[in-house]
Structure formats: C-alpha cells, structure tokens
Amino acid sequence: MIQITSEIAINDNEITEEFIRASGPGGQNVNKVSTAVRLRFDAARSSSLTEPVRQRLKSLAGARMTEDGVIIIDARRFRTQGANRAAAVARLVELIREAAQAPQIRFQTKPTRGSKLRRLESKHHRTAIKQNRRSDLGND
Numbered sequence: 001m002i003q004i005t006s007e008i009a010i011n012d013n014e015i016t017e018e019f020i021r022a023s024g025p026g027g028q029n030v031n032k033v034s035t036a037v038r039l040r041f042d043a044a045r046s047s048s049l050t051e052p053v054r055q056r057l058k059s060l061a062g063a064r065m066t067e068d069g070v071i072i073i074d075a076r077r078f079r080t081q082g083a084n085r086a087a088a089v090a091r092l093v094e095l096i097r098e099a100a101q102a103p104q105i106r107f108q109t110k111p112t113r114g115s116k117l118r119r120l121e122s123k124h125h126r127t128a129i130k131q132n133r134r135s136d137l138g139n140d
Contacts, residue, residue: 002089004096010048015092016040017085022076036076039088044069049096057099064095071095 002010022036043049043057043065058065065071075088111119 002093004048004093005100008048008053008096008100010041010046010096014041014046014048015089017088019081035079035081035084036074037081037084037088039073039075039085039092041071041073041092042069043071052102053096053099056103057096060095060099 001012002015004010016039018038018040019034020036020038021031021034043054043061046054049057054069057071058069061071064073071092073088073091075084075091077087078084
C-alpha cells in the first residue's frame with residue numbers, strides 16, 4: 001500500500017513494473033542488465049482516485065497517460081533496479097499528489113479608490129505636459 005495523501009492510498013497490485021534495458025552510456029553493463037523500470041498505473045480504473053482527481057491527473061500527466069487512462073513512467077537514471085524503481089514510484093506519487101490538490105479559486109478584485117485616483121492624476125499630468133508643448137509650438 002502506497003500512501004499518497006491522507007485520503008488517497010494505492011494498492012501495490014494497481015501498479016505493474018517491467019524491467020527493461022536502459023539506453024545510453026554505461027558500457028557493457030547497459031547491454032546485459034535490465035536496470036531501467038517502466039511503471040504502469042491504470043488511473044482510469046483505479047478505485048483509489050476520485051473523479052475530480054482523475055480529471056486533473058489526466059491534464060497533468062499529458063503524454064505520459066495513454067488514451068486508455070494508463071500512466072506510464074520510465075525511470076532509467078540510476079544503475080540499479082531498486083533505485084530506478086524507487087524513483088519511478090516517487091514520480092508517480094508526486095504526480096498524484098499534485099493532482100489531488102484542488103486548484104485555488106481566484107476571486108476577482110476591484111481596483112481601490114486610491115489606485116483609481118493615482119491613475120487619473122497621472123493621466124491629467126501627462127495631458128498637461130502635452131498641452132504645454134502644443135501651446136509653445138502654435139504661437140510661431
């Protein structure tokens with residue numbers, strides 16, 4: 001059982017892991033040892049997630065989520081299976097934790113009376129400057 005938040009916990013059987021060979025540098029070790037991890041989590045069918053969390057998770061996951069609602073996370077940064085597995089699970093937990101937070105509702109505010117007065121005073125000041133220039137040019 002993986003505890004995400006106080007309300008959300010995921011069973012270990014909801015996550016499938018596949019160990020694959022990593023690409024990139026590493027010499028012969030890369031060619032013979034499967035240390036990279038491909039983690040799959042079926043968010044669409046998970047009983048642990050509520051519908052609003054599932055919708056936010058879909059937008060946050062982006063290309064990491066398939067059309068079927070399966071989140072796929074590849075971890076290949078470390079040289080051991082255990083470290084890559086822990087990194088993949090940590091990334092999944094962080095993604096779900098971010099989706100679990102409801103977006104903060106922004107209340108539209110009005111400009112204060114003082115800010116309105118300052119704006120109008122600056123406009124009047126600018127107008128006066130331009131009118132003074134015009135009167136100087138028009139007398140010639």
